[in-house]
Amino acid sequence: MTKTSIQANVLKTARPYVGMMIAAGVAFGGALALSPGLAQAQTTNPEKHFDPKGNPPSMFTIELRKGVSATLPFDDKRDFEEAKKGFIAEPPYTKIMADAGNVAWDMGSYDWLLQGKDFPSLHPSLQRQAVLNMAYGLYEVLPGKIYQVRGFDLANITFIKGDTGWIVFDPLTAKETARAALAFINEKLGVRPVLAVVYSHSHVDHFGGVRGVVDEADVVSGKVKIIAPEGFMQAAIEENVFSGNAMSRRTQYSYAVLLPRDPFGHADQSIGKNVANGNVGLIAPTLLIKDDFQNVTIDGVQMVFQNTPDTEAPVEMNTWFPQFKAFWAAENITGTIHNVYTPRGAPVRNALNWSKQINVALYKFGQDAEVMFASHSWPRWGNARIQEVMRTQRDTYANLNNQSLHYANLGVTINEIQNVYKLPPSLWKQWPAHSYHGSEEHNSRGVINRFLGYWDGNPVNIAPLSPRDSAPLYVEMMGGSDKILAKGKELNDQGKYLEASEFAQPGNQPAKDMLADSFEQLGYQKESPTLRNIYLQGAYELRNGLPRGTPQRSTGPDMVRAMSTENWLDFIAISIDPRKADGMRFTINLVTPDNGEKYLVEMSNATLTNIQGEQAKSPDLTITLNRTDLNLVMMGRSSFDDLIKAGKATFAGDRKPFDQLRSLLVVFAPNFEIMPGTAATSSAARDAKAKEEPSPFQAPDLTDADGD
């Protein structure tokens, strides 16, 4: 791309429209009523849009679809053969119920994808991926040795047959779905005990269902081993403690969990259909893999673990089975190019290291492998095919990293790279190079974010006005809202949806509806379900306000137990209202005798800090309680005062600092407004709700229910 055409893109980066949305939101006072219309994640009639305000794909979207279809390698049907290969049986049910009584999993809600129809509101490549992900039931990966249950959750659960029992790789998100999968394989292939569980990495769709396949007592007694990469527990908990609430709200966009499952709503999540909504647990590993390569034999099965930290997850490991010439690619190589930047919010991943670790696997194991299988998607058989897919994914991650930085070194910024970076045609012609979970757009921005951060080099952007302050200026300078609305309509009518989303005017509901119309068409046009969901969720909220329904929580007792006291104290520090804290000064010693830990917690300069292993010589207050009792407070099941009454906690010294601290805590809820003017409740109502919360000391929601 020439410099001139790169600069032409700069013109697109002003964001007056979104700014005006904020101006509009302020004008509305956030008092829009919430539409009563939408129930959670139900399938509706696939012929008819679920939203009365929804539109079918425009002629521009349909034309674009035709154009892109012609460039896609539809002649290559190997994925379909591989996705079907080894099928043994499908269960007689499509729903799996959670112990709490709700539906944990409903594969039937996506049945409309199997009608053999072409859905013009779905990108043709995404429709293909969404159909591939309809695999449901028990599959043989290697006769007599390796099996997978697919379509019971976001991830696959894998069973390796040892001399006497099963070794389970990645026991899904929920106890209920994992339990159903184990029952199903035992029914079809004969009952065998689970002797070991491997967590390939620290995302919850790979460990949360562990209690569905093993009894903790058997882990404690040593009968069942739990194997994970070094650093697993910390990574499993830490990645989303501090910004958990923001992540939770943003996940509503990237996963569209509250939109109906139909051609106008949620269709797929690229690495599976969606996430199960059940009981999330965690049993700590009993064998940590510490070396780059480590041999472990269990029940006659030889395994070589390859640690691949700083790739798809902070800690992750592949596995080579030398006896079977089988390679387990964890989530490093699946049927998609993954998120390098994950829009729910997470530290940007290292695309170059990811590529290098695939390369290590290619030369260490890929030369001999006869089958490659993974925690998502379908296996690949035959050495040539395996090497082809490994190279494709290796090169795609490296290309993304190198070319994004190449352009950055030519002056392309984080605000432009999404319009500059394109997959090379040679990779575009290969399905495993397509970004379903990721996208070229948000991943290329992620690479620049990792290396250069958010600043584009323009002085105006190092510390700009907030949109709510700049928006009224834009509106005024552009000649008022009527002019902007007219221009927005003109752009929409021309099919220029991205441009319309910059320049439409949202000062009233019809204007917001117009923006929703642009977002909707952009959603239909996207190959990546992550981007599709983001646009469609935005359209929904502009039309109706925030969806009702409760996104799942993944902070069960196991997760709270696994959280360090230091992490919890750091989160408490994030939760205090800094405006109320100024001028306060106190020190609290916190002692938890059962685990021998001590913390010094200090409030000064409107800032709460803590240090482990230190104690103030003359603290204002000393709080002593066992960590097992503190867990109850962290879960919101008890309060400090209840524990004092029960004789399980003591306060020594002045109680005032505790009451002061408690009065500062803000309870976060994942229902804040993203698109201006869409909030369900006024800020006063939100504050009132926060005051009703039983325990402001509750640990944060851990939102990594998505495993992305």
Ligand SMILES: [Zn+2]
């Ligand atoms: Zn996963």
